[in-house]
Amino acid sequence: MEKRSLGARALVFPTPVIIVGTYDANGRPNGMPATWGGVCCSDPPSIAVSIRADNYSYDNIKLHGCFTASIPSERYMVETHYMGLASGRDNNKFESLSLTPSRAEYVNAPLVEEFPVSIECRLSQTIELGSHTQFIGVVLDVKADIAVLDTQGEPDIALIKPLVFDPAKRRYFGLGAPLSKASALSRRMD
Numbered sequence: 001m002e003k004r005s006l007g008a009r010a011l012v013f014p015t016p017v018i019i020v021g022t023y024d025a026n027g028r029p030n031g032m033p034a035t036w037g038g039v040c041c042s043d044p045p046s047i048a049v050s051i052r053a054d055n056y057s058y059d060n061i062k063l064h065g066c067f068t069a070s071i072p073s074e075r076y077m078v079e080t081h082y083m084g085l086a087s088g089r090d091n092n093k094f095e096s097l098s099l100t101p102s103r104a105e106y107v108n109a110p111l112v113e114e115f116p117v118s119i120e121c122r123l124s125q126t127i128e129l130g131s132h133t134q135f136i137g138v139v140l141d142v143k144a145d146i147a148v149l150d151t152q153g154e155p156d157i158a159l160i161k162p163l164v165f166d167p168a169k170r171r172y173f174g175l176g177a178p179l180s181k182a183s184a185l186s187r188r189m190d
C-alpha cells in the first residue's frame with residue numbers, strides 16, 4: 001500500500017450527522033446539523049458537538065446550558081441540509097421545513113419529532129478549541145421511535161437508517177449492510 005500525506009486535517013470517516021436542538025431567548029426552536037461530534041464518554045454517558053461561535057445554536061446552548069441531539073434518517077437529507085444552510089437567527093427552520101419541535105422531557109430544548117432518535121443532554125463542559133467550541137453534554141435520556149426498536153427493545157441502526165457524512169468530499173451517505181456482530185470481534189467496546 002503506497003500512502004500519501006494529506007497534511008494536518010480534521011478527517012474521520014464517516015462523521016455522524018447530528019441535529020443539535022435548542023431554544024433561543026424567545027423560546028423559538030432551532031436545529032442545526034453538526035457533523036463534528038459524537039460519543040465521548042460511556043460513564044457518565046456523554047456526547048460532544050463542536051460548534052462555531054457565529055452559529056445561533058452556540059448562543060442558545062450558552063444561554064440554556066443544554067441541547068438535544070436528534071438523528072435524522074436518510075429520508076430527511078434535504079431538510080438536514082437546509083438546516084445547515086439557514087440560520088435560526090433569521091427564520092424558524094422548523095416552520096419552514098414543516099418539522100415538529102417537541103419539548104424534551106429533561107432539558108429545555110426541542111426534539112425533532114419526525115427523526116427516529118433524540119438524545120437529551122445537559123451541558124457538562126465547554127472547551128474552547130480554536131475554530132470550534134466543544135460542548136459536552138451528559139445524556140439524561142434517549143428517546144427512540146418504537147418503529148426502530150428490535151424485539152429486545154434495542155435501537156436497530158438498520159431501521160434508523162441514519163445519514164452519515166463524508167468530511168473530505170462533503171457528501172451524505174446512508175449505511176451499507178451489516179458485516180459482523182462486533183461482540184464476536186472484541187471483548188470491550190465501550
Ligand SMILES: Cc1cc2nc3c(=O)[nH]c(=O)nc-3n(C[C@H](O)[C@H](O)[C@H](O)COP(=O)(O)O)c2cc1C
Nearest residue numbers: 032033034035036051052055056057084086087088
Ligand atoms: C452537513 C453539515 C454539517 C455541519 N456541521 C457543523 C459542525 O459540526 N459545527 C458547526 O459549527 N457547523 C456545522 N455546520 C454548519 C451549521 O449547521 C450552519 O452554520 C447552520 O446554519 C447553523 O445554524 P444556526 O445559526 O441556526 O445555529 C454544518 C453544516 C452542514 C450542512
